[in-house]
Amino acid sequence: MRDQDRCGIYVLRFQAVDGTPPEAYVGQALDVRERFATHRRRWPDIVTLEFAPTASDNLDDAERRTISTIGREASLRNLLLTDKPGGWGDLEVSVTDRRSALLPWERDRRATIGDESSESDWGRYWRLRGMAEYSDLRSVLASYIHETVPDPVLMSGGGWALSALPKTQATRRDFRLCTVNCGSIETLYARRLEQGGIARVQVHINVSADADVSPVTEIPGATIRCPIYRSIPTTQIIAENLALARYLLTLAPVLDGAYALNTALMRKGSRLFGRFHNRAFADDILTGIHDRLAAHGSV
Numbered sequence: 001m002r003d004q005d006r007c008g009i010y011v012l013r014f015q016a017v018d019g020t021p022p023e024a025y026v027g028q029a030l031d032v033r034e035r036f037a038t039h040r041r042r043w044p045d046i047v048t049l050e051f052a053p054t055a056s057d058n059l060d061d062a063e064r065r066t067i068s069t070i071g072r073e074a075s076l077r078n079l080l081l082t083d084k085p086g087g088w089g090d091l092e093v094s095v096t097d098r099r100s101a102l103l104p105w106e107r108d109r110r111a112t113i114g115d116e117s118s119e120s121d122w123g124r125y126w127r128l129r130g131m132a133e134y135s136d137l138r139s140v141l142a143s144y145i146h147e148t149v150p151d152p153v154l155m156s157g158g159g160w161a162l163s164a165l166p167k168t169q170a171t172r173r174d175f176r177l178c179t180v181n182c183g184s185i186e187t188l189y190a191r192r193l194e195q196g197g198i199a200r201v202q203v204h205i206n207v208s209a210d211a212d213v214s215p216v217t218e219i220p221g222a223t224i225r226c227p228i229y230r231s232i233p234t235t236q237i238i239a240e241n242l243a244l245a246r247y248l249l250t251l252a253p254v255l256d257g258a259y260a261l262n263t264a265l266m267r268k269g270s271r272l273f274g275r276f277h278n279r280a281f282a283d284d285i286l287t288g289i290h291d292r293l294a295a296h297g298s299v
Contacts, residue, residue: 006031008054009062011070015045024074026067028059124164125280128177133201136242137177137190142288143249144188148258159266161277181273183265185229203245209233211257234261
């Protein structure tokens, strides 16, 4: 076969499998012999090769026409240029390292938002967003992220991470609504506690151990303790409700101490908790910050 005769359109046919449509592959090549050798190594179930010599400047059009024709009689392994990309069956598409999506041709078999698991990132965010405490919690988080996290947009999911309804030491009457991590440790978390049928949200805010936040102890409902983290010494401020947490996040010693801790942790470069970052939840908090700034003409 002369070199010019090796240029053209080819069709590969594959070994039939009982109960499934026949499969084929349509391609173009300047040297079909060389291309076929490559396909043979990839697909050992090839049974026939059909070839039509074609001028090199007409390969694209000829390939599209052939795909349209062959696609009516066989399931094509080509993912592009076909009326049935990915074949006649369901196509599974890897979306993340943890999840994949199924793309069926039948509309009534498609997955919808109603099928989303309540334990997925979106599901956890929607559950949290539906709770009575969400609006006040969102306000506290917006203040915290805006005032104490450097460049929160670009560092979202990297330098800082936000989880929704984490399972950390959770019980039915005592569970976390959220956790903020900067670098390698948690820097804020909110717990929903229920006692005697009455629920409240307790907010824990970590600050640098060097920060002088002793005046906070004079505020009713606020306490201080020193939790033990291996990576860095901290002081923890505990607010017994969301309104108090919002107030504490207006005090310069608290903001300065939290910023010093968060920045030191982020500068260490750890992304240990990035895999727990809830992008939908974080984006809502960032949107809340933007809306607050816009209302004051700051953006």
